[in-house]
Amino acid sequence: MTGGPGVEDLLRELAPRVLGTLARRHGQFDACEDAVQEALLAAARQWPAEGLPDRPRAWLLTVASRALVDGWRTDSARRDRELAVATDPALRPPAHAEADDTLTLLFLCCHPALSPPSQLALTLRAVGGLSTAQIAAAFLVPEATMAKRITRAKRQIQEAGARFTPPPDPQRGARLAVVLHVLYLMFNEGYTASAGPGLYRPDLTAEAIWLTRLLHRLLPGDGEVAGLLALMLLTDARRAARTDADGALVPLDEQDRSRWDAAAIREGVGLLTAVLGGGPVGPYQLQAAIAAVHDEAPTAAQTDWPQILALYDVLAHVSPGPLVTLSRAVAVAMVHGPRAGLAVAGTLDADERMAHTHRLEAVRGHLLERAGEPAAARAAYLEAARITASEPERRYLTLRAAALRTPER
Structure with a gap:
């Protein structure tokens, strides 16, 4: 060759x-x-x-x-x-040990002694096979900074006394949850970059999908692993339609659905169909089901919002959190009207976890605009634009605010 x-x-x-x-x-x-x-x-x-x-x-x-x-x-x-x-x-390789080795390696890189950023970096380096320079570029930091982060992570694993062995059975579920969360964070950062000039980082989403495919091959019977892979595929299927020719953000209800990746949607739906009903339904399966409802709607107007709200109700029970509440607020607004959605979003005002994200104000601006309150919506959009570090999102929010400017008399 x-x-x-x-x-x-x-x-x-x-x-x-x-x-x-x-x-x-x-x-x-x-x-x-x-x-x-x-x-x-x-x-x-x-x-x-x-x-x-x-x-x-x-x-x-x-x-x-x-x-x-x-x-x-x-x-x-x-x-x-x-x-x-x-x-x-014990140190001699048993037959067919490679798959177990790779899974053990994933568990080790996502050791709970490490911070999430260190888990991400070490996973990309050790399991993804990326160089320090490539990882540094993915996270927009100098190579020297990333090298120190990876070295510190490896030292922390050693200090924690971690050995290259699978976690004990009682800890396996919890450690797998950490691995899934790391891959989920990696995908989310790639799909909507938290900072910088681009809306998304296709290199990161590709790495997350590749690693999750690998994990699915290693654990084909795990419903949440399949659910996470389905969620990534169903979400990433919309990537080509998320920006226009000038790179401006296009919201979901305005996207050209003919540009969505039909093959990725079919694969994601197939993965989800194979696992739903086969055991306990976890948060990744529920999020994948929500994404599937969006992807299978021929038009935005035909989206089955009552079904999406029902899925968010279950998700809020299974995996409560501020971002779930915020997404549920949008679904409530689509089913029961913007005032009802604003009431749900308002429950997050005192949540300190939302203090450093623009998403609450962005959703509030959207719902206020739908409720016929342009001045309040404009203020919320501008506040969201001030908070976000993403340039495409800042431009989008600023333009939404400008469109609501009160005409001069």
């Missing part, structure tokens, strides 16, 4: 498997992760020019192992480590 555009995809697929094997054998996540990064860089240089080796994974594992041993050469305990690896049956 020859090198080409598929090399990068192959390296991303192999990276967690190689790291998992090394970490299971040697138990030193930090050193193993650095060694795998060296092997990936070597492959990225050599494979496109020289062609793919016959056994790419074995090639990476050999190069990474050499890098790891080189790092131990001045360590007086090197022979003890190598002897332990050779003689301890």
